[in-house]
Amino acid sequence: MQDMLAQMQEKLKATGQVGPGIGLRGRVGSLGNDLDATDVEKKRNSIIDAFLLTMMSVGILSEPQGPAYLPPTGTRPATGGHPDEWVGDPANYEFSYEVEDAVAGLNFGHHESRKDNEATGAYHVLLPDGRTQIVDYIADNGGYRPMVRYEGTATYPAPGPAPGGSTSNEGYRY
Numbered sequence: 001m002q003d004m005l006a007q008m009q010e011k012l013k014a015t016g017q018v019g020p021g022i023g024l025r026g027r028v029g030s031l032g033n034d035l036d037a038t039d040v041e042k043k044r045n046s047i048i049d050a051f052l053l054t055m056m057s058v059g060i061l062s063e064p065q066g067p068a069y070l071p072p073t074g075t076r077p078a079t080g081g082h083p084d085e086w087v088g089d090p091a092n093y094e095f096s097y098e099v100e101d102a103v104a105g106l107n108f109g110h111h112e113s114r115k116d117n118e119a120t121g122a123y124h125v126l127l128p129d130g131r132t133q134i135v136d137y138i139a140d141n142g143g144y145r146p147m148v149r150y151e152g153t154a155t156y157p158a159p160g161p162a163p164g165g166s167t168s169n170e171g172y173r174y
């Protein structure tokens with residue numbers, strides 16, 4: 001850092017911006033004071049000192065101020081694979097939820113249970129056509145195996161007047 005400061009001072013001296021005998025005489029500001037070369041040099045030196053102090057503080061503050069973020073230390077188990085496999089405890093659980101809102105026309109839910117490496121469950125949803133889609137599934141070492149079925153009869157609204165006022169079912173006209 002000191003070398004950088006010395007280089008900056010040398011450049012300023014070389015360009016005539018700092019050094020002995022450089023100054024201005026005349027009226028400065030509204031006070032009407034006469035300044036000689038030493039006054040101007042002192043002001044320039046104080047400005048340069050302030051500039052150099054600022055540069056040094058910026059350099060110091062831009063340095064990392066603590067330990068850098070590093071990946072976690074430690075090793076993974078030799079088995080590799082998914083993080084769930086690292087724990088070693090079997091995953092045994094059950095959960096379920098149901099949502100029914102007749103005003104909004106919503107009816108769906110899901111339930112699942114898992115014992116060791118096999119999960120079984122079902123989910124259902126009320127479709128816009130009035131049927132309920134039900135998916136029963138098994139997920140184990142053999143993969144995810146769904147069985148999809150439908151309950152109810154699909155109903156569709158009766159054809160009405162088209163948005164343009166036409167009563168035919170010709171589709172959109174361009």
